[in-house]
Amino acid sequence: MDVERVIKLVLFSCITLIALIKQCLSDPNDEACLTNLNKSLQDPNKSLHNWNQQTFAKPCNDSISNLQGAICNNGRIYKLSLNNLSLRGTISPFLSNCTNLQALDLSSNFLTGPIPPELQSLVNLAVLNLSSNRLEGEIPPQLTLCAYLNIIDFHDNLLTGPIPQQLGLLNRLSAFDVSNNRLSGPIPVLLSNRSGPNLPRFNASSFEGNKDLYGYPLPPLRSKGLSILAIVGIGLGSGLASLVLSFTGVCIWLKVTDRKVALEEGKISHLMPDY
Ligand SMILES: *[C@@H]1O[C@H](CO)[C@@H](O)[C@H](O)[C@H]1NC(C)=O
Ligand SMILES: *[C@@H]1O[C@H](CO)[C@@H](O)[C@H](O)[C@H]1NC(C)=O
Ligand SMILES: *[C@@H]1O[C@H](CO)[C@@H](O)[C@H](O)[C@H]1NC(C)=O
Ligand SMILES: *[C@@H]1O[C@H](CO)[C@@H](O)[C@H](O)[C@H]1NC(C)=O
Ligand SMILES: *[C@@H]1O[C@H](CO)[C@@H](O)[C@H](O)[C@H]1NC(C)=O
Ligand SMILES: *[C@@H]1O[C@H](CO)[C@@H](O)[C@H](O)[C@H]1NC(C)=O
Ligand SMILES: *[C@@H]1O[C@H](CO)[C@@H](O)[C@H](O)[C@H]1NC(C)=O
Ligand SMILES: *[C@@H]1O[C@H](CO)[C@@H](O)[C@H](O)[C@H]1NC(C)=O
Numbered sequence: 001m002d003v004e005r006v007i008k009l010v011l012f013s014c015i016t017l018i019a020l021i022k023q024c025l026s027d028p029n030d031e032a033c034l035t036n037l038n039k040s041l042q043d044p045n046k047s048l049h050n051w052n053q054q055t056f057a058k059p060c061n062d063s064i065s066n067l068q069g070a071i072c073n074n075g076r077i078y079k080l081s082l083n084n085l086s087l088r089g090t091i092s093p094f095l096s097n098c099t100n101l102q103a104l105d106l107s108s109n110f111l112t113g114p115i116p117p118e119l120q121s122l123v124n125l126a127v128l129n130l131s132s133n134r135l136e137g138e139i140p141p142q143l144t145l146c147a148y149l150n151i152i153d154f155h156d157n158l159l160t161g162p163i164p165q166q167l168g169l170l171n172r173l174s175a176f177d178v179s180n181n182r183l184s185g186p187i188p189v190l191l192s193n194r195s196g197p198n199l200p201r202f203n204a205s206s207f208e209g210n211k212d213l214y215g216y217p218l219p220p221l222r223s224k225g226l227s228i229l230a231i232v233g234i235g236l237g238s239g240l241a242s243l244v245l246s247f248t249g250v251c252i253w254l255k256v257t258d259r260k261v262a263l264e265e266g267k268i269s270h271l272m273p274d275y
Pocket of ligand 3: 084
């Protein structure tokens with residue numbers, strides 16, 4: 001009886017211990033992050049080696065990862081580099097569950113959809129490179145909460161709307177590139193004309209190739225309404241001018257032919273015998 005009890009107790013403790021160890025080894029946050037990212041991405045070239053539930057449950061062995069594109073530190077994913085893999089699909093908002101992430105590079109793929117504002121929970125994020133995709137929608141102002149951001153590279157996408165003023169508050173930014181999108185509105189002064197030691201200023205190459213961005217370091221606002229008015233004005237003006245000109249032409253021609261006719265008539269009447 002007692003022996004059975006002891007055995008049961010030992011067995012129970014063993015099972016509990018195994019469960020505890022399992023829980024320590026797999027990080028539920030990173031697992032949720034990877035499982036959902038895998039769901040939102042399509043990988044037609046089969047580039048994501050070892051992306052399966054087993055590696056998702058235990059992506060890191062201290063600093064080593066078997067998962068393509070993932071780099072670990074202290075058992076957590078701290079870098080995801082999935083650039084130039086012909087990936088399609090969207091960026092999962094659940095990436096926010098990879099809470100130790102410092103670098104996210106999804107550049108040079110065919111990703112669509114928005115930049116999820118949920119990325120704001122990645123408080124350790126220093127590098128965010130989403131360049132050369134087909135991302136749409138607005139730049140989420142919530143990214144300002146990622147206070148350690150060093151690099152924001154969104155160039156060559158289809159982003160619309162303004163550049164959030166708040167991004168100018170990210171005082172660790174050393175690279176910022178939103179060129180070749182469809183952004184509009186004024187360039188935040190805090191981004192373009194930063195003053196202070198070790199604050200690099202971003203020149204026109206960071207902003208060019210957009211639909212309607214204006215202000216330093218790009219040219220100032222040229223009101224579209226005005227230019228349309230000007231074009232209409234020029235059109236109307238030249239139209240009126242040519243109208244006046246052709247009228248005058250026609251008048252002169254009429255007068256000349258009138259006189260000719262009159263002269264001819266005169267001639268004719270001169271030649272014609274009177275009845
Ligand atoms: C990852 O996504 C693919 C489809 O893109 C799916 O076939 C596969 O089962 C997923 N893997 C896991 C572990 O969820
Ligand atoms: C973890 O890495 C260590 C050293 O690199 C290795 O000895 C061990 O087998 C690895 N464990 C697993 C589960 O991969
Ligand atoms: C992207 O991948 C393709 C195919 O693997 C390769 O030819 C190309 O050089 C890569 N581009 C960059 C910039 O790495
Ligand atoms: C993916 O496959 C396409 C066509 O099969 C190929 O053109 C492209 O270079 C491949 N991309 C990569 C990154 O290997
Ligand atoms: C994972 O991310 C989602 C979306 O941001 C969030 O709602 C959820 O609470 C997160 N889960 C965990 C376990 O952190
Ligand atoms: C972002 O990634 C692209 C390649 O995919 C690279 O050319 C570019 O330099 C990166 N941006 C920064 C600021 O490092
Ligand atoms: C940039 O800031 C300086 C002061 O730091 C100011 O004198 C200058 O007018 C500003 N230029 C623009 C284009 O905003
Ligand atoms: C603009 O800044 C980039 C680095 O951010 C630099 O490579 C480039 O030469 C600069 N262009 C001009 C015209 O100053």
